Amino acid sequence: MRANVHIRFPQGAFARLHQRLLQDKQREAFALLLGQSHRFEDYTVIKVVEMDIARPEDYTSQGIAHLRLKREYIYDRLVKMQRQGHADTLIDVHTHPFCTQGAAFSGVDDRDERVFHQWLGDTLDNVHYASIVLSQTDYAARLWERRQNRLFAIPAQIKTQTVAEAWPCAQQPPDKRPCEQNTFARATDAQQGFLARSVLALGLENLRRMTNDQRIAVVGVGGLGSIIAEHLVHSGFMHLDLIDHDVLEITNLNRIVGAYYRDAKAARLKVKTVQQHLQRINPFATIHAHPQRIEEDSLLPVLARADWIILATDDHASRFKTQEIALRFGIPLLSAGVNITVEAGQISDMSGEVIIARQGDRLCLNCLGRISTTRLAAQAFPDLGKTLAARGYVSGAEVKEPAVKTLNALLATLSVDLLINQYTERQPHVPVWVYENNLAPCIYPDTDSVAQRRKDCFYCHDTCSDTAAVSH
Numbered sequence: 001m002r003a004n005v006h007i008r009f010p011q012g013a014f015a016r017l018h019q020r021l022l023q024d025k026q027r028e029a030f031a032l033l034l035g036q037s038h039r040f041e042d043y044t045v046i047k048v049v050e051m052d053i054a055r056p057e058d059y060t061s062q063g064i065a066h067l068r069l070k071r072e073y074i075y076d077r078l079v080k081m082q083r084q085g086h087a088d089t090l091i092d093v094h095t096h097p098f099c100t101q102g103a104a105f106s107g108v109d110d111r112d113e114r115v116f117h118q119w120l121g122d123t124l125d126n127v128h129y130a131s132i133v134l135s136q137t138d139y140a141a142r143l144w145e146r147r148q149n150r151l152f153a154i155p156a157q158i159k160t161q162t163v164a165e166a167w168p169c170a171q172q173p174p175d176k177r178p179c180e181q182n183t184f185a186r187a188t189d190a191q192q193g194f195l196a197r198s199v200l201a202l203g204l205e206n207l208r209r210m211t212n213d214q215r216i217a218v219v220g221v222g223g224l225g226s227i228i229a230e231h232l233v234h235s236g237f238m239h240l241d242l243i244d245h246d247v248l249e250i251t252n253l254n255r256i257v258g259a260y261y262r263d264a265k266a267a268r269l270k271v272k273t274v275q276q277h278l279q280r281i282n283p284f285a286t287i288h289a290h291p292q293r294i295e296e297d298s299l300l301p302v303l304a305r306a307d308w309i310i311l312a313t314d315d316h317a318s319r320f321k322t323q324e325i326a327l328r329f330g331i332p333l334l335s336a337g338v339n340i341t342v343e344a345g346q347i348s349d350m351s352g353e354v355i356i357a358r359q360g361d362r363l364c365l366n367c368l369g370r371i372s373t374t375r376l377a378a379q380a381f382p383d384l385g386k387t388l389a390a391r392g393y394v395s396g397a398e399v400k401e402p403a404v405k406t407l408n409a410l411l412a413t414l415s416v417d418l419l420i421n422q423y424t425e426r427q428p429h430v431p432v433w434v435y436e437n438n439l440a441p442c443i444y445p446d447t448d449s450v451a452q453r454r455k456d457c458f459y460c461h462d463t464c465s466d467t468a469a470v471s472h
Ligand SMILES: [Zn+2]
Pocket: 094, 095, 096, 105, 106, 109, 133
């Protein structure tokens, strides 16, 4: 059964947490995390926004199989949480350093946490409570919830920004789910499997990371997004959510993969057309089509569950909104964009870029200067937009942008390669890559805009702070 609760950490934070807590193999250790909960009908995601690792003076006693904290420690943190008002969830974390594998809550943990949950409920309103126990190599996690006056511990899963950072969940061994295992075995079979040649390139372990429980949301399935989605399916990703409210036009047929003349004549939805195409390539993959605008609330539970959001739209409003959602739920974002400028009948610029903004990296489209407030305003107020478009600052919605498939395909390929690199970690992570096809085709990392980004960004800088970053 799929876990309905995710606890999502920003980049590097989970690794820091278990390294710090498990430094001492002779004594249990404790940390208190603050989180923001987002609850949907059958899904809850808790975004970790602060980590506080208990200092030696915060314990009254600490041993190989027990720990006791000073009452003031918890109390102080609770007061702080209330004062700051940015968190609504407490996550307590403790270690079982005697346990190398197979982390499990003990009877004592159960009793203590029940008592604490009761006390919390009596003391504060609307504070959620979750807990994590770490062995030396895996974890168990749960969310405590009161339903009809009974207390339930709902198993939770930890999500890190990259799978490479993740630890196995001891309650839910991924390889023991028979249906997923069968699909994977069939797909990677050396003779018959459709991923047989991908296994040879990427390796079985990397493919397992990409397929196991990973959901990718693609926002915008036009010239760029449709190729990205096709690449994802060819690469072995098994769960895609395609989001685009637009319908096909004849003028799209120079670049959208999976779209045929009759689809454009019938003004079919882009998501339905691309979904059908992908499902024909891999009927075992789960491809969902969402013909909605990114602003629609019905998309939130879909996006909240994504492991990556890929942004491939070309207007500032939807890019701004998509990133806002990614930041809200703590989801890593990969943004792809292309540009062709034609002046006096000549191409003066043909370029594109891929930006990877993981939560906790402290960069986003806003501080990188990739979303202009002028353009947002132009789209929100069309009359103003016309004036600005006339001056050449923005392309108004009614202006048809030049578009060619070769440029799209290059950026789509770069995007998916960079995404796969987040799983394989074959190359060091670089946040911004630029492709330019002007004097000569070239691809280079854009270190300048990363260095020159606005450092006090309001959007991405409140992600997660360690309050106890000082060492013991
Ligand atoms: Zn314990």
